[in-house]
Amino acid sequence: MACAECEGAGDGKVSGEGRGGTAGDRCPACGDPAPPSAEPITPTAKGASAGQSWWVLTDGELRTVERIRRDQRESPYLRWQSTRPLATVTVALLGAVVASDLFAILAGARFAGILKEEAESSWYGSTEALESAESLYFAAGVVQFAVLATAGIPFLMWFHRSRLNAQTFDAASQRMRPGWAIGGWFVPVVNLWFPKKIANDIWDASTPPGPDGTVRERLPGGLLNCWWLLWLLTWASSRFASRRYGDAQTLEELGSAVSSHLFADGVDILAAVLAILVVRRITAMQHDLQEHRTALAAAPV
Structure with missing residues (x-):
């Protein structure tokens, strides 16, 4: 299932619901846990490893998420800032x-x-x-x-x-x-x-x-x-x-x-x-x- 926020899916497809999906259908990179219907990450999945305890995004998904965040012009309070x-x-x-x-x-x-x-x-x-x-x-x-x-x-x-x-x-x-x-x-x-x-x-x-x-x-x-x-x-x-x-x-x-x-x-x-x-x-x-x-x-x- 695609993320309702970034529209990126682990299999490279985009859901027809797009950004109109429910709030619970967002991936962890966009702020919510993985959707219940999503396939669990296995050691054979791209970018995943055995015992991985959090969501691992592929290069394509990371690009999509980063571009959406940039385009949305997030609040400085929530945007990444150098420490x-x-x-x-x-x-x-x-x-x-x-x-x-x-x-x-x-x-x-x-x-x-x-x-x-x-x-x-x-x-x-x-x-x-x-x-x-x-x-x-x-x-x-x-x-x-x-x-x-x-x-x-x-x-x-x-x-x-x-x-x-x-x-x-x-x-x-x-x-x-x-x-x-x-x-x-x-x-x-x-x-x-x-x-x-x-x-x-x-x-x-x-x-x-x-x-x-x-x-x-x-x-x-x-x-x-x-x-x-x-x-x-x-x-x-x-x-x-x-x-x-x-x-x-x-x-x-x-x-x-x-x-x-x-x-x-x-x-x-x-x-x-x-x-x-x-x-x-x-x-x-x-x-x-x-x-x-x-x-x-x-x-x-």
């Missing part, structure tokens, strides 16, 4: 997050060292040195928060735009609405898995074509999984360290709480580095796939 400028800013600010974490680790190590000396000493040393170390550690925490909040703005913009781009590639595979690409980070409890779920969908939809130009084998998601696990570990360890710091009554307890913060800062550095790799990888994948689609749309049938 390279946002990715560049995000990567730079994530690098600043790493630098602020290193500053906090240095300040925290100095503060923890003085606390240990004071706890082991039978007499109190210089109060001025202790207060100076604590002030520096507090300032490092303020810098950390400010840099992280600043980096979060372009990251969320990049994440949301990447989700919209993924919808232009494979709308049927997007399980969450675009608004959750931002809101999912701020809603308690669900923020522990909603962003990762959206990231998985973006990753799958942005997978570039294979060597034959049509088959899209799902790329391993180990990078996404490691980044998210480290992000969750950073969040949990930071909350644990903050609670210990607030409840500390002695110099030993205070020093132990600072050490917990040092661990959280170290994990955050790893999470930020992997976040940089995720941003760069998804951005490159989306540009590769878009260039392939554009080339197909411009090629003669």
